[in-house]
Amino acid sequence: xxxxxxxxxxxxxxxxxxxxxxxxxxxxxxxxxxxxxxxxxxxxxxxxxxxxxxxxxxxxxxxxxxxxxxxxxxxxxxxxxxxxxxxxxxxxxxxxxxxxxxxxxxxxxxxxxxxxxxxxxxxxxxxxxxxxxxxxxxxxxxxxxxxxxxxxxxxxxxxxxxxxxxxxxxxxxxxxxxxxxxxxxxxxxxxxxxxxxxxxxxxxxxxxxxxxxxxxxxxxxxxxxxxxxxxxxxxxxxxxxxxxxxxxxxxxxxxxxxxxxxxxxxxxxxxxxxxxxxxxxxxxxxxxxxxxxxxxxxxxxxxxxxxxxxxxxxxxxxxxxxxxxxxxxxxxxxxxxxxxxxxxxxxxxxxxxxxxxxxxxxxxxxxxxxxxxxxxxxxxxxxxxxxxxxxxxxxxxxxxxxxxxxxxxxxxxxxxxxxxxxxx
Ligand code: AMP
Ligand code: MG
Numbered sequence: 001x002x003x004x005x006x007x008x009x010x011x012x013x014x015x016x017x018x019x020x021x022x023x024x025x026x027x028x029x030x031x032x033x034x035x036x037x038x039x040x041x042x043x044x045x046x047x048x049x050x051x052x053x054x055x056x057x058x059x060x061x062x063x064x065x066x067x068x069x070x071x072x073x074x075x076x077x078x079x080x081x082x083x084x085x086x087x088x089x090x091x092x093x094x095x096x097x098x099x100x101x102x103x104x105x106x107x108x109x110x111x112x113x114x115x116x117x118x119x120x121x122x123x124x125x126x127x128x129x130x131x132x133x134x135x136x137x138x139x140x141x142x143x144x145x146x147x148x149x150x151x152x153x154x155x156x157x158x159x160x161x162x163x164x165x166x167x168x169x170x171x172x173x174x175x176x177x178x179x180x181x182x183x184x185x186x187x188x189x190x191x192x193x194x195x196x197x198x199x200x201x202x203x204x205x206x207x208x209x210x211x212x213x214x215x216x217x218x219x220x221x222x223x224x225x226x227x228x229x230x231x232x233x234x235x236x237x238x239x240x241x242x243x244x245x246x247x248x249x250x251x252x253x254x255x256x257x258x259x260x261x262x263x264x265x266x267x268x269x270x271x272x273x274x275x276x277x278x279x280x281x282x283x284x285x286x287x288x289x290x291x292x293x294x295x296x297x298x299x300x301x302x303x304x305x306x307x308x309x310x311x312x313x314x315x316x317x318x319x320x321x322x323x324x325x326x327x328x329x330x331x332x333x334x335x336x337x338x339x340x341x342x343x344x345x346x347x348x349x350x351x352x353x354x355x356x357x358x359x360x361x362x363x364x365x366x367x368x369x370x371x372x373x374x375x376x377x378x379x380x381x382x383x384x385x386x387x388x389x390x391x392x393x394x395x396x397x398x399x400x401x402x403x404x405x406x407x408x409x410x411x412x413x414x415x416x417x418x419x420x421x422x423x424x
Contacts, residue, residue, distance in 0.1 A: 001282040001289075003402075004361055008327055011293055012341075014309045015331045018252065021184040025172045028164045030225045031182035032337035037158040039175055042148035046101040048080075050143045054093040054115055054132055055106035058140040069116055069133030077128065078103060093132055102144055109143035110134050151175070163338065183337035188221045188328075189248030190214050191231040193241065193259040193268070194315060199233060212388065213257040213320045217313070220324050221255075226332045241271045249298035252335060254308055255328060258315030260290040268292065268312065276307065284402055286360045287319035287385035291327070316385035322363050322397065325418065346396075348377035348415040353408050354400055361402045365394035368415055377415050395419045 002010075020034040049055065056072060064070040072093040078084040080099035088094055088105035096102070096109055112118070116133035151157055157175065158168060164182065172180055197211040198204055211233055218228035229251055234244040236259065248254050259268040260280065269292075272278040278294035292312025300306045311328055313320040330341035348368055356362050366377040380393040397416040400407055407413060 001284045001360075004283060004285050004326060007281060007283045007291065007293070008330060011309070011311065011327050011331055012334055014293075014295060014307075015253070015334050017337045018184050018186060018335050020181050022179050022181050025169050025177060025180050028172075028180050028182045029166070029169060030336075031164055031185065033158055033160055033162045033164060033168075033180065034183050034337070035181040036156055036160050037172065037175065037177070037180075038156050039151045039153055041151075041175065042153045043151040043174055044145055044147060044149070046147050048099055048101050048145050049096045049109045050098065050145045051109055051111040052097050053095075053109045053111040053143060054134070055088055055096045055103050055109050056093045056134065056138075057088060057090055057106060058108045058138055058142070060090060060093075061108075061110065061134050061137045064134045064137050066135050069135050071131055071133050074128070074130050074132050076103070093134075095128070095132075107140040107144075108138050110136075110138055111143060114138070161337070161339070183335075186226045186252035186332055186335040187229050187250075188226045188332065189229045189231050189251035189254045190217050190221070191234055191241075191244050191248060191254065191256045193234045193236060193256055195236045197233045212317055213313075213315065216317065216321055216388075217255055217257065217324055217328075220321065220329070221332065224329050224332050225336050226253075236267060238267060238271050241268070242275070245271070245275060245296070249296065249308065250301070251298070251308060253328075253331060254296060254310040255313060255324070256292070256310070257313045257320045260292045260312045260314055272296070272310065272312075276310065278310070278312075280312075284360045285326075286358075286362045287316060288314050288323040288326075288363075289360065290314050291323055293327075314385075317388040318365070318385040318391050321388075321391055325397070325416070326363075344417045344420060345399075346375045346415050346417060347412050348375035348396070348398070350398065350407055350411050350413045351376055351378040351409060353406060354379070354398075355406050356400045356402075356404055359402050362400040363416075364398040364400065365390040366396045366398045366415060367394060368396035368417065375415065377413065395421060 075092045076084045076086040077095040078100045079097050083101050084103040088103055094103045114136045120129050192211045192214045196208055198208045200210055221228040231244050231248050234241045276296035281291050282289055283291050294310050295307035296310050298306050298308040313323045333341045365380045368377045377398050380390045399414045
């Protein structure tokens with residue numbers, strides 16, 4: 001038996017970072033930037049008002065107060081998006097809206113609240129006046145956003161290798177970019193195996209079960225940024241497996257579920273050996289002990305021969321999801337050019353004792369909660385690898401090391417966070 005770390009290292013050694021593509025910025029969310037992004041503009045483009053108010057010369061406000069306002073002549077109004085043709089000279093002011101460029105001559109913006117504008121409107125019932133009273137002394141630069149203070153022309157704004165989040169999408173848009181070069185998303189072909197499986201579109205005959213793995217695995221592929229390609233269900237015979245497999249040979253990775261336990265070991269091994277190289281492993285973990293990994297002979301987008309990594313997940317619904325999180329997720333992230341391949345973990349106080357009987361690393365489905373600055377983990381109930389609801393109730397996986405035969409309630413355990421809900 002090999003360890004989880006050895007299995008992961010081996011899998012990662014078979015996957016490479018994919019090529020780049022150019023996509024509309026909104027589609028790039030979660031992808032890795034494949035170019036340096038520099039700016040050829042200043043953002044903001046010009047000095048502009050941070051508040052609605054009056055653009056004035058700070059010198060004109062000397063000695064101003066509620067009791068003795070400094071009165072200035074209003075010579076223009078400037079809205080966001082417009083540029084005033086007037087120049088502020090001593091004794092004058094220009095009414096200005098947030099975001100409007102600061103007019104020539106002005107060195108500060110006095111906000112409405114620091115003027116007598118409201119009283120004036122009340123008294124005259126007119127929306128504009130040709131005079132304004134300034135009610136306090138202000139310093140030069142007040143309420144002015146400087147040209148280029150966010151992004152200076154010529155500067156490197158986003159580095160190659162950055163993961164694109166909503167803020168980066170916003171930055172690209174603010175630079176006027178509609179498309180961006182990123183590392184492309186892997187296409188992951190997904191094949192379920194088992195005579196007992198029925199597709200969700202069909203009625204359920206006696207003795208059969210719905211194929212859930214295809215959908216949970218496809219959802220995981222999508223969640224982590226890949227593109228699932230569903231190959232359907234293969235029966236437990238060589239012909240059926242071959243026919244389905246061949247439809248996935250243009251993918252970047254192939255994931256099968258089922259057919260790797262002792263009973264059907266040979267069938268899958270024989271077929272996959274014909275189509276490539278396959279190694280069957282026993283990984284020292286629970287759930288998910290049987291795991292197949294190898295490469296299949298496939299073709300690239302230009303039709304040239306190429307090896308496709310193949311991950312054979314166990315059929316049990318929980319095992320296939322847990323092994324996906326541990327092995328397929330890092331492979332997908334690596335293909336996408338990501339550097340941080342691990343899920344976040346927390347140290348949690350285990351709220352109930354657990355027994356580990358056979359020296360494997362155990363991943364227990366758990367509900368992790370934060371109380372008074374500590375994390376606590378309790379199990380989701382029965383931990384059978386067929387109990388998919390245990391996965392649905394969980395937000396974390398408690399890790400029991402292979403060398404621990406028991407962990408007592410109150411002990412601290414490493415816990416992989418599957419979901420990092422708000423509140424954490
Ligand atoms: P296997 O690894 O093929 O022996 O399957 C182990 C268990 O998982 C069996 O009870 C299967 O019926 C179940 N199983 C296998 N594939 C799927 C699937 N795609 N959806 C739901 N259950 C499955
Ligand atoms: Mg099976």
